[in-house]
Structures are given as structure tokens and as C-alpha cells.
Amino acid sequence: MTSLSVADCTVSFGGLKAINDLTLAIPSGTITALIGPNGSGKSTFCNMVSGQIPPNVGTILLDGVSIRGLRPDQIVAAGLARTYQVPRVPKELTIGEVIGVPLRYVRSGRDLPRKMQTAADVARFCGLSLPLDMPCADLSISDLRRLEIARALACKPHVLLLDEAMAGLSLADTEQVIALVREVHAAGITVVVIEHVMRIIAALCGHAAVLNNGRLLAEASPAVVLRDPAVREAYLGKGFAP
């Protein structure tokens, strides 16, 4: 069963096809890695399915229902949430207010996982042990990353896209966020992880899809795709792949 699937999708920026006739299905209930060299279309994929940059052609289904052409807020209401690579939150808002926005605005029949109710519950679940009335201006990068995951979780998604949620974190912080992603997954949410660090992908994901030049290059378990000569060549260039 698939939760999120795209078929024959293309996103063009002028002459460049950032997503080029892509067909990809994210199996329900997995932690799937979306990997690929820089410029392969990972972030565009994220922007495309979350409604920020609609595809020129193609279909996007979430649990079998088309979400193509919906506004970003409608896609969130349909059950697909995403985090941003650079968490830019208004610094005058507090932790509680940021988590409160999706809690208040995302209209869906769904509940938060693990019987969570309030912003405080979500913050605690995400390991944000700071007071809810703390302004975002005072947060460290690792707390901002946690807050971004908390905000996305407060959208009550069943599919969660994490766009490099661990970039720039220390080893210890990364371990904690990996543990958090596992808990999110254990709460019944399908997770898509966009990541560069192979160690994280190998530790976290049961399934990996590799993009290159906006197309699907390979799809299998992380161990298998990382041994794939085509994948190695995409990352390292022709002739350099061992």
C-alpha cells in the first residue's frame, strides 16, 4: 500500500526540468529516504508535493486522493506535513505560539498521535524541554530543528516530510533527532527523510529512493541502493565510482 505517490510529474524552471517525468511511490508505514546528489530534485519534490510549486504535469495522490492543484494549507489539512531545511520562524513568537498555529488552523478529523492534546504535549514529545513562552529568537539551532518537527507534527499528518532535519546538528543532537523520528514513525506516521548523511539513512530508513536529474535512479533498501553502480556514479561522477 502506498501513502504518497506521484506519477509522470514534471516541474520546469524555464528550460530546466528539476523534476523530470518522475514516478515514485512512498510505501505506507515506512521511513523512506529520499536521496540524491545536489540538484537532483529532492527539495523540489518536497515543494511540489506540499503545494508550494505545483507540477506542470502529472498526478499526486495522498492515500489515493489527488492533492495536485490544492493550496499548501489544504494539502496540510489532507494529511501531508513538511519541515523546512532552514527553520525560519518569526522571532517575536514563542515556542507555544508556533506549535499553536497548526493546532488551531489545520482543520481535519484527525487526532494527534499518542493522545497528545496541547502544544505542551507536542513540545515534550519532541524533546523541547524549554518553557512554552520562550521567544524563538532565543533558541539554539538544535532546538529550532526540534521546534520545526514539533510544528509539523502539530499538523496531525499521516505523512511527514523531513527536509534535512538533521543538517548542522552535533553528533549527540543528531542521535536524539534520529530517536525522535523513530518515535514519530512508531506513532503510525509515514516518514520521508531527505538527507545527505548516509550513516543517518542507513540507521533510520528501511527504504530508499534515489533521485538524479529529477528522475528516479534507483529504489530499494539503503544497503542495496548504496552499492548500486549507477548511484555511485551519480554521486561521484563517471570513472570515479569504485
Next chain:
Amino acid sequence: MMGLSGRLLTYIAVAVSFVAVAMSGNGFFIQAALGIAISAILALSWDILSRTGQVSLGQSAFFGIGAYGSGILTPVIGAVFGWIVGILLCAVAAILIGLVTLRLRRLYFTIATLSFGLSMQVLIVMTPRITGGSTGIMPPVIMGASPSAQLMLITGFLIVSAIVSDIFLGDRFRPAFFMIRNNPALAASSGVPVVKTKILAFAVSGMIAGIAGACYAGLYGYVIPEDVFTPNWSVLPLAVSILGGMDTTLGPILGAVVLRVLEEVARHFVGGAGYQVVYGAVIIVFIIILPKGLVGGLTQLFRKRTRKAAPVAPAEAAS
């Protein structure tokens, strides 16, 4: 934002001060207070919109539509309905203009609102049969032309505008507005219907600016396009809000008072037209010293005081 008791205290303090002036019977102070109340209402309208990141230079358009709408309709359908319909016209205009312009980014939106204000003036001049064209209209003066009664009524409108402003500083709107201002993509990804929310802010802002315009028309009993659609009514609310403190309710009110005091003091000491230069310079100095406005500056001062009074606090925060 302040708690309910703090807000009530603010409303009462503002109402009491204005009513005291109204009761004083001093003509000069009453006229000054009328001007202050109108600029405060207009500044609140500007500030509410600015919280979504939209810097409007077109508040004069809504000010003028409110003035003309209420002024033309009052003789036809009575003062109450004339004002209501006049103010609703502002909302309709805001929604129509908003549908087109709120998709524009920041500066482009500002330019669009500026041209909207200017084009309204042309529209009035071109439709003399309905609007009196460049000769203007003469709406009935409100409250039997009694300045103290007028001030009481307009103080009521100021308090209403302050309450609306506080609603938009509440939990439901403040975080969403600031998120739209700071990062619209993040707001959309948090379930906020960005364009709809901006249009709501624009419509409410337009209606409150319309109230200010209707008050103006009702005070002077004479409206010509050059008076209400002048860019002055677009720039004034911006100056007042920045001076007093943006993103607050008290800021635009306090800013309107201080700006008027500055103006009178400058007029007294410099006189002629030169006073405007001095008054402009003082505003610039104020903005440099207090970038968060008077309210922001006072809040900071207050925080410093309380921190000094309680030296234990930083140690607790660090542990």
C-alpha cells in the same frame, strides 16, 4: 500581549483621558483631541494590516471611501445606516483590491495601494453627478455640531478600534499574522490560508480607516477629494504607528498624541511653515533612538527596572 485586565485598564485610561478633555470645554484641547482620535483610529487600521507584512500606502483610499460613503448616504438612508453602508463599502473595496494586490510581494503591494489611493481621487472627480466631483459634498455635521459630544462619540469609535486591534493581537490571529509576515510559506505549511487571512486583515483595516474617514466627514461637514484622498492620510498612520510602536494597540494611540504634541510645540517655537521641518527631524530622531517606538522603548525600560530590582532572576535563568 497584555492580559484582559491590562487591556481593560488601557481602554478605560484612554476613554477617561478623552472624555476629560471633552468635559473640560476648552475648545483648543477638544479640537486637538478630535484630530488625535482620528489619526489614532487611522493608525490602528494601518497597524492591523502591517502585522501581516503588508505595508499600505493607500489608507487614504479607505479614509476617503468612508468619508464619501457615509457623507452621500446619510441624507438618503439616515446616519446610522449611512455610516454602516459607507464602512461596509470600504470592506468591499478592500476585498476587491485585495484579491488582486495581496498576491503581490511586499513593495509591489505598497505601490499598488499607493496608486489605488490616487486613482480614487480621479474617480470622484470623474463622477460629479454622484459624488459632487471636485466641488465636493456637504454631509450633515454629527452630534449637533457640539465639539464635546463629537469627541465623546469619536472616543467611542477609538475604543472600538482598539478592541478590534486587540482581537487581532490575540492567540487566534497574532501568531498566524506574524508567521505570514515573516515566512508565508511556513504559515501555509502550518495550515494557515495565507491569501484569505491577508484579505481578512485588509478588509478589517479598510473598515477601520473608513470609520476614521466617516468621523472626519461628520466633523467638518465638507468633503472634497483633495482633502480626503491626500497622501497625507496614507503617510500619517505609518508615522504615527512607527513613532508609537508597531504591533501594539497602545502604540498607535500614544503615537497620535505625541505626534500632535510635537507638531504644536514645533509650531509654537518655530512658526510659519518651518515648523514642519523641525517636526519631521524630531520624528527621525525618535525613530533612530526608539526603533520599536515609544511602547517598545517603555517596555524595555520597564524590563530593565524589574531586572535590577530582582537580581536573582538571571542566575535562576542560567541554572
